[in-house]
Amino acid sequence: MKKITIVLVLLGMVFGCKAQKLPKAYKTNKSEGHFVAAKKNALKIAVTGGGGSHDFLKFFGIADGEILSENGSNTVIYTQDVEEMGALVPAVDVLMLTNNQPLDGTAKNAIFNQVNEGKLNMMIYHPSTWYNWEDWPEYNKQLVGGGSRSHEKLQEFEVIVTKPNHPIMKGVPAKFRIVDELYRWEKDPEGTDIEVLAVGKGLESGEEFPVVWIVKHSKAKIIGNTLGHDERAHGLKAYQTLLKNSLDWVKKK
Numbered sequence: 375m376k377k378i379t380i381v382l383v384l385l386g387m388v389f390g391c392k393a394q395k396l397p398k399a400y401k402t403n404k405s406e407g408h409f410v411a412a413k414k415n416a417l418k419i420a421v422t423g424g425g426g427s428h429d430f431l432k433f434f435g436i437a438d439g440e441i442l443s444e445n446g447s448n449t450v451i452y453t454q455d456v457e458e459m460g461a462l463v464p465a466v467d468v469l470m471l472t473n474n475q476p477l478d479g480t481a482k483n484a485i486f487n488q489v490n491e492g493k494l495n496m497m498i499y500h501p502s503t504w505y506n507w508e509d510w511p512e513y514n515k516q517l518v519g520g521g522s523r524s525h526e527k528l529q530e531f532e533v534i535v536t537k538p539n540h541p542i543m544k545g546v547p548a549k550f551r552i553v554d555e556l557y558r559w560e561k562d563p564e565g566t567d568i569e570v571l572a573v574g575k576g577l578e579s580g581e582e583f584p585v586v587w588i589v590k591h592s593k594a595k596i597i598g599n600t601l602g603h604d605e606r607a608h609g610l611k612a613y614q615t616l617l618k619n620s621l622d623w624v625k626k627k
């Protein structure tokens with residue numbers, strides 16, 4: 375009995391240390407994109423928003439946050455406060471980056487430190503796959519694998535799955551249409567290698583660009599996804615399936 379008790383205490387200490395504490399006591403508040411799991415050692419996800427051209431809170435914080443919370447199994451905290459981002463990043467397992475507002479030095483360092491220590495996986499969505507920050511070239515090069523500088527006008531286009539057997543594409547139609555901005559996303563030949571899982575094809579232009587890809591970072595699981603401008607993306611079943619599958623993929627150690 376004694377030995378078992380000791381083992382249990384040791385296990386408790388190990389898992390206790392692993393469960394990072396969030397910087398403040400959050401409560402579930404869907405209108406703020408806060409979903410707090412009852413379990414203490416639940417998976418923790420930060421969603422960062424803020425900047426221009428998008429309703430970050432409504433779509434990435436609230437709509438996507440609900441999916442990421444998996445009915446209360448995971449803790450999801452949305453913020454567009456840059457200072458809060460710097461404090462949250464070291465405490466979470468997964469970061470969904472959607473902001474196009476600039477980050478401060480603390481937040482930038484926290485992201486790179488956690489990624490390089492193998493403690494943070496990332497989902498980089500729509501506005502954050504852009505070339506937003508000239509003073510942070512290592513972001514696009516190392517974490518995104520490239521970027522976009524323009525997009526086709528907001529209209530319907532086709533998404534074609536190129537790696538149907540990948541787990542992120544499970545249950546996603548081989549081809550589907552979406553009303554969104556087709557980002558003219560380009561791989562940086564000097565950036566981290568990527569694997570494209572789906573492309574978008576302009577119905578008028580016929581041009582194709584990566585829409586979902588994996589960034590083959592040596593220390594982290596990172597997914598890039600250029601979809602998500604407004605409710606016509608976030609409300610689409612295929613978008614939601616991709617988000618759920620992406621979480622399943624990044625949360626596996």
Ligand SMILES: [Zn+2]
Binds near residue numbers: 427428501
């Ligand atoms: Zn957009």
